[in-house]
Amino acid sequence: MVxxxxxxxxxxxxxxxxxxxxxxASAIERLYPEVLENLxxxxxxxxxxxxxxxxxxxxxxxxxxxxxVRAALKLxxxxxxxxxxxxxxxxxxxVHTDDRCALKDIxxxxxxxxxxxxxxxxxxxxxxxxxxxxxxxxxxRKKSKSSLFILDNFEKFTQHKSQTLLYNLFDVAQSQQAPxxxxxxxxRLDTVxxxxxxxxxxxxxxxxxxxxxxxxxxxxxxxxxxxxMDTDRFSKKTANEWNADIAERVIPQMKNALVQLNExxxxxxxxxxxxxxxxxxxxxxxxxEPSIFAKTVSRxxxxxxxxxxxSSIPALQMVLLVCMLRLSAxxxxxxxxxxxxxxxxxxxxRSTKSSLSHPKNIVFKSFExxxxxxxxxxxxxxxxxxxxxxxxxxxxxxxFVSEAARNNANLPTDVAQWISTTLSDKALGI
Amino acid sequence: MLLxxxxxxxxxxxxxxxxxxxxxxxxVQSVYVYGDSGSGKTFxxxxxxxxxxxVWLNCIEILMPRCAFSSIINSLKVSEVLEKLEDITKLTSxxxxxxxxxxxxxxxxxxxxxxxxxxxxxxLRDLDLLTFFLRLQELSKRQxxxxxxxxxxxSHLVSTTDFFWPHEVHxxxxxxxxxxxxxxxxxxxxxxxxxxxxxxxxxISMFKNVTTNAKELVHIAKTNFxxxxxxxxxxxxxxxxxxxxxxxxxxxLKNAMDTxxxxxxxxxxxxxxxxxxxxxxxxxxxxxxxFLLIAAYLAxxxxxxxxxxxxxxxxNREKRKSSAIRKQKPNYHLLGPRPFPLNRLLAIFxxxxxxxxxxxxxxxxxxxxxxxxxxITQAAARDPLSEPRYKCxxxxxxxxxxxxxxxFPVVEHLEDFNM
Numbered sequence: 001m002v003x004x005x006x007x008x009x010x011x012x013x014x015x016x017x018x019x020x021x022x023x024x025a026s027a028i029e030r031l032y033p034e035v036l037e038n039l040x041x042x043x044x045x046x047x048x049x050x051x052x053x054x055x056x057x058x059x060x061x062x063x064x065x066x067x068x069v070r071a072a073l074k075l076x077x078x079x080x081x082x083x084x085x086x087x088x089x090x091x092x093x094x095v096h097t098d099d100r101c102a103l104k105d106i107x108x109x110x111x112x113x114x115x116x117x118x119x120x121x122x123x124x125x126x127x128x129x130x131x132x133x134x135x136x137x138x139x140x141r142k143k144s145k146s147s148l149f150i151l152d153n154f155e156k157f158t159q160h161k162s163q164t165l166l167y168n169l170f171d172v173a174q175s176q177q178a179p180x181x182x183x184x185x186x187x188r189l190d191t192v193x194x195x196x197x198x199x200x201x202x203x204x205x206x207x208x209x210x211x212x213x214x215x216x217x218x219x220x221x222x223x224x225x226x227x228x229m230d231t232d233r234f235s236k237k238t239a240n241e242w243n244a245d246i247a248e249r250v251i252p253q254m255k256n257a258l259v260q261l262n263e264x265x266x267x268x269x270x271x272x273x274x275x276x277x278x279x280x281x282x283x284x285x286x287x288x289e290p291s292i293f294a295k296t297v298s299r300x301x302x303x304x305x306x307x308x309x310x311s312s313i314p315a316l317q318m319v320l321l322v323c324m325l326r327l328s329a330x331x332x333x334x335x336x337x338x339x340x341x342x343x344x345x346x347x348x349x350r351s352t353k354s355s356l357s358h359p360k361n362i363v364f365k366s367f368e369x370x371x372x373x374x375x376x377x378x379x380x381x382x383x384x385x386x387x388x389x390x391x392x393x394x395x396x397x398x399x400f401v402s403e404a405a406r407n408n409a410n411l412p413t414d415v416a417q418w419i420s421t422t423l424s425d426k427a428l429g430i
Numbered sequence: 431m432l433l434x435x436x437x438x439x440x441x442x443x444x445x446x447x448x449x450x451x452x453x454x455x456x457x458v459q460s461v462y463v464y465g466d467s468g469s470g471k472t473f474x475x476x477x478x479x480x481x482x483x484x485v486w487l488n489c490i491e492i493l494m495p496r497c498a499f500s501s502i503i504n505s506l507k508v509s510e511v512l513e514k515l516e517d518i519t520k521l522t523s524x525x526x527x528x529x530x531x532x533x534x535x536x537x538x539x540x541x542x543x544x545x546x547x548x549x550x551x552x553x554l555r556d557l558d559l560l561t562f563f564l565r566l567q568e569l570s571k572r573q574x575x576x577x578x579x580x581x582x583x584x585s586h587l588v589s590t591t592d593f594f595w596p597h598e599v600h601x602x603x604x605x606x607x608x609x610x611x612x613x614x615x616x617x618x619x620x621x622x623x624x625x626x627x628x629x630x631x632x633x634i635s636m637f638k639n640v641t642t643n644a645k646e647l648v649h650i651a652k653t654n655f656x657x658x659x660x661x662x663x664x665x666x667x668x669x670x671x672x673x674x675x676x677x678x679x680x681x682x683l684k685n686a687m688d689t690x691x692x693x694x695x696x697x698x699x700x701x702x703x704x705x706x707x708x709x710x711x712x713x714x715x716x717x718x719x720x721f722l723l724i725a726a727y728l729a730x731x732x733x734x735x736x737x738x739x740x741x742x743x744x745x746n747r748e749k750r751k752s753s754a755i756r757k758q759k760p761n762y763h764l765l766g767p768r769p770f771p772l773n774r775l776l777a778i779f780x781x782x783x784x785x786x787x788x789x790x791x792x793x794x795x796x797x798x799x800x801x802x803x804x805x806i807t808q809a810a811a812r813d814p815l816s817e818p819r820y821k822c823x824x825x826x827x828x829x830x831x832x833x834x835x836x837x838f839p840v841v842e843h844l845e846d847f848n849m
Binding site: 008011012014015016019020021061062066092094095096097098101102104105108270273276277280281305306308309311312313314315316337339340343355356358359361362366369372373374386388389409410412 | 445448449451453454455456458459464465466467526527528529531532552558561562565567568569571573581582583584585586593594595597598600602603605606638639640641642643687688763764765766767823825
């Protein structure tokens with residue numbers, strides 16, 4: 001139906017739109033107009049009126065904080081009189097693990113490497129002040145270029161030694177020495193409490209909240225926005241046809257799955273991630289297939305990774321799992337070693353006369369592969385030199401094993417029966 | 431390893447390829463591929479990435495973040511194999527994540543795709559580094575995708591749900607039919623498909639309850655085929671007689687289960703049974719060392735209270751103790767060896783050696799040489815000045831084999847066997 005542009009183009013467009021490289025912030029514009037306006041105002045005042053400020057944007061991981069900041073910066077760029085009057089410094093707590101490399105990166109992002117040159121500074125504050133002074137221009141050096149500091153993973157910066165970077169940033173912002181705006185993005189609600197007293201007192205205590213608490217209609221609408229086509233990139237006819245198809249066919253069909261997803265995890269990133277498979281599997285006739293999205297969501301909801309892993313393990317390992325359960329029931333949750341497990345296994349072999357009787361070292365190898373799957377894990381360090389006697393804890397419960405046994409297609413009948421009778425044994429109290 | 435075509439993994443491979451955007455589009459930030467060992471994880475990823483720009487890292491190499499950073503940068507920058515020592519100057523060292531991002535963004539063009547594979551990702555428990563690579567696309571603003579390969583689900587790596595979550599692709603263990611397909615690919619030349627298929631089915635039916643690891647089974651099938659096919663050389667008619675073929679191959683496969691499956695290559699030749707294997711591994715020890723080792727074993731696995739019963743020449747008077755008390759005693763062979771003081775070791779030693787007593791210095795040097803051979807270990811002493819305590823670390827098979835060489839009835843002296 002959307003014949004004029006090729007399938008590859010469409011996929012390219014949407015994968016970019018749904019990726020972190022995306023420039024598009026239409027969903028954020030729709031969902032958080034006030035927050036966005038607030039942030040844009042802060043930036044604008046900093047750039048045009050040289051008004052310093054600091055602010056924290058809070059919200060759970062994946063709620064769109066970074067996208068929000070990016071959108072605000074883009075709006076700022078469109079504003080008249082701002083271009084060339086400010087520079088943006090983006091720092092990330094995961095990347096900039098100490099203040100020294102953060103400062104180095106600030107220098108680089110402010111493009112002051114040449115100015116600094118080989119200069120040696122006595123302290124962090126001196127260095128930082130020098131950087132800000134270098135941004136001043138004009139005859140009397142009154143007018144200075146504004147700098148906007150974006151600190152992603154803000155809580156990580158509080159772990160730096162004596163919070164020097166934060167102290168200096170907030171100090172400059174508060175005392176209006178130079179026009180800077182400091183915006184921290186954090187997912188912890190108690191982040192302010194992590195700040196030292198002297199840092200905290202310099203922070204402006206402005207907060208923006210992204211709660212991601214949408215009702216289902218808004219959520220469905222957001223999905224529609226994410227899937228809609230922009231008229232800049234595609235011809236008007238193509239985009240209109242596409243958007244009509246999304247609104248009339250795709251979204252109504254996706255609605256149930258979307259509501260379900262919103263109930264489990266309402267963050268925007270989860271929504272974006274769940275759309276990926278559907279968009280990437282665009283049909284040759286340029287139609288999105290809502291059933292793929294439903295499949296992704298159902299996998300997301302009814303999917304226990306541990307259970308899936310253990311649903312296809314060989315019968316011997318399954319028997320060992322049940323033996324471990326028996327052991328932990330007998331010894332009241334105490335850790336066990338392989339010798340005890342083997343004794344328990346031999347009891348199984350004697351009681352069922354199953355064909356599943358194997359020598360000790362083979363059972364041991366099976367036990368080790370279960371440990372590889374981390375269904376059982378050794379306790380403490382390597383105090384006992386012999387592996388057979390190392391104590392292990394089990395990492396699963398009875399319900400899990402019975403579920404796994406039910407899903408396992410390649411269990412021999414007698415083993416499956418033994419498992420179900422053992423697990424339903426009231427006397428053992430598993 | 432196996433090559434084309436892929437058996438039983440089409441669906442997962444398709445999932446993977448869509449997520450990686452191989453056909454068109456931008457890859458997702460990170461993909462997490464997991465499944466039991468030998469379920470084709472590495473193979474699938476290699477298959478998907480063939481001919482593409484990718485960096486392959488094993489997480490066992492990542493002792494510290496610097497190792498990962500430097501090797502990614504270097505494999506991007508230095509394409510040719512380094513041969514001369516001077517070439518080492520071409521390598522860049524990259525210490526911090528901010529340096530890495532800087533060099534990485536300079537090196538990788540903005541429109542080029544790159545895939546970074548982290549094998550054995552369950553070793554990557556450093557959460558900061560994990561977060562860093564999970565979000566590399568966002569941080570570097572390049573079309574880069576990190577693929578993690580691991581045996582455990584992603585939820586094992588992180589303790590909280592408030593975390594950046596990758597796209598997960600799970601590979602289940604091979605089913606029997608799929609295994610059959612995988613094994614047939616390694617078919618030997620000169621035999622018909624049906625003949626090889628029936629052989630493969632035999633192997634799988636033998637091992638299906640123990641393992642579904644494709645790597646193991648391919649190896650076993652390969653090494654035992656010559657035994658299977660051997661009778662056919664003498665008598666071509668036997669090819670159709672499946673019962674005879676089964677009778678012929680069964681002992682070999684049983685043996686393979688006990689040896690090859692456990693990677694015990696020494697015992698491969700001939701039909702050796704378990705006890706012979708144990709004898710083979712015994713280090714040739716001096717006569718008294720053997721007794722010392724036996725004494726250590728007895729001291730480790732017998733409670734000290736029973737020493738009198740076993741090692742004092744006495745009348746049978748005490749034997750009439752009520753068995754009710756004994757039943758409550760723990761079984762030491764189930765719970766592992768106990769530490770014992772040196773004096774007890776020597777006392778037992780003197781009790782079990784028939785010949786006259788040796789000078790003590792020779793004995794203690796032999797004790798330390800046993801420690802050196804890791805046959806016994808020194809247990810952590812509570813007080814450095816107190817008497818050293820030891821633990822025996824050989825198993826029952828080993829000690830019976832040793833005892834046989836000096837004709838000592840070890841079983842009769844063990845409490846667990848004389849309850």
